[in-house]
Amino acid sequence: MSEWLSSHRALVDGALAIVEALLLLGFVAGSAVFFIWLERKVAGRIQDRLGPTRVGGRFGWLQTIADGIKLLVKEDLIPADADRMLFRLGPYIAFCGAFASFIALPFAYTWVAKPLSVGIFFILAVMSTEVFGIILAGYGSGSKWALFGGMREAAQMVSYEVPMALCVLVPVIVAGSMDLNFIAMKQTGGIWNWYLFHDPFTFLAFWTYFTCATAQCKRAPFDLAEAESELVAGFHTEYSGLRWSFFFMAEYGAMFAVSGIAVLLFLGGWNTGFLPELSTTLARALGSEGRESYLGWAIGNGINVVVFVVKAWVLVFVQMWVRWTLPRLRIDQVMMTCLKYLLPISCILLMGVSVWQVAVNPSVGPYFRYGLCAVCVGLLLWSAVKVVTTPSQLPVSVTGATNLWNRGPIPPELAQKTTV
């Protein structure tokens, strides 16, 4: 067996690469299906609706699958005025850009398709190719709406890439490496070891990064490239069927990727925040006579994967929450937010963290970390308690009548109004 393996090295390597690619593809496509369902549910709940309820029982679990089948059987349309080659190429380039970032995204310690020493840099690089697919789609569609969408996308992406990359550099400076495995392992242990709490600059860099990442995924309030109120559907106006769904898969894939980066850089990666790193600890605990147990390592890393994915999902949920809460900005406001605010802020953060690393006494670090961590956890707990204990405010009518939601008899002053 081993002889055959070593003599057919190319075959084995190729097969392994294909298996890894298929696993990642399955994850990206599967999470896109889940996210699209979640997006509709979140949108529904935030707008006081129910969201999908029909297909697949009470919660509409199968809505996305049904939509997927619908998209597959739709007619494949290419407008007469479109540049056929660019029109066909756009969706694939966009999806490949988003998908390729998963090559270097570790889901748990060393569980990554290709461990790169410049992992985060690679991810930023390949994610920038996604933009090109969208611009090609916008240009190749031969439609004014699509062209405007593509132009906005180009202007927005070229600008937002800069503060995003600068914010990514902040934890990289703290860790001293661009290897995502290494950065996440540096945050092992208590929650105060997460780079979010490392110093004031990393704390602010997280929020700046997340804003830029939301814009990078062209999510509302920065979704100027599609802006359905002005541009019909922006860059994908002319698309339908499977090609259109490729754009969606790219968008949700990129959302997970940027959230995963945020988790790895700032939120402790796959570390739980209160336990030691699980894969190495379990490998040592289950092993005997100084030998590390492979089973323990695998179990630990399995838990790590779950922790990492859940953390990234929470951030994806926040992106949805923001999308359905904030109104869309105007294009000049989007550019101003980036160039006048986010870019200077990220430059200051970069300089600040460098100064902090060099000039601030190392003994100050732990006190700051514990303090900031305590404040944040305290605020979170306090707001959770407030949410649970505050009775929900009922809507008050113009006539001053309360309890409009009650099923009781209609208040007399309201009854008068309605009978008129």
Add this chain to the structure above:
Amino acid sequence: MDTLNDILFYVLMATTCICALAVVLTQNIVRAAAWLLFTLAGVSGLFFLLGAEFVGSTQLLVYVGGTLVLVVFGVMLTAQGPFVNMRIGAAEWAIALAVGLVLYGVLSASLIISKPPQSDLNRHVDATMPDSSVLGASLLGQGQASPTGFLTGMPPAMRRERKPMAYLLPFEIVSVHLLVVLIGAAYLARAKRRRAV
């Protein structure tokens, strides 16, 4: 054809070359940019295959994420009609062909003249080459990755060994210089427009 690396190398090389030819032969600018995307991605793929991840990523970030996007963006902003085609004259073809052939001749001549490196030597060099993390550390002035040797530009009597040094400051100065140029360009463009109004 003993390892996957070799197969991939030839596949990538062929793809890159064909796409590069397509860039030259396409008349439509944006289509040429799309072909250029595959050419550049192929070159960065070759870098990844050879273990130069940093160079490969930089290639993608700078050329695909920056230059190509700007090319298409420029076409979108300036084009009069729906799809822009370049009309290339015979003289331009001749000049470009001459330059290309001369470059090809120089490269192939230097390849033939210089001895191919021994495979053992190659492996040795690979094992001792610093990877990008060392480069990054030396950029920040940590570690001992700085090149050892003599300072250049000194008379022989005064030759001194290079001291380990950080490259962050020169790097930052270069990038700040670029930023100054960009801001200056933006300022000039803006001032001109205001006068016109």
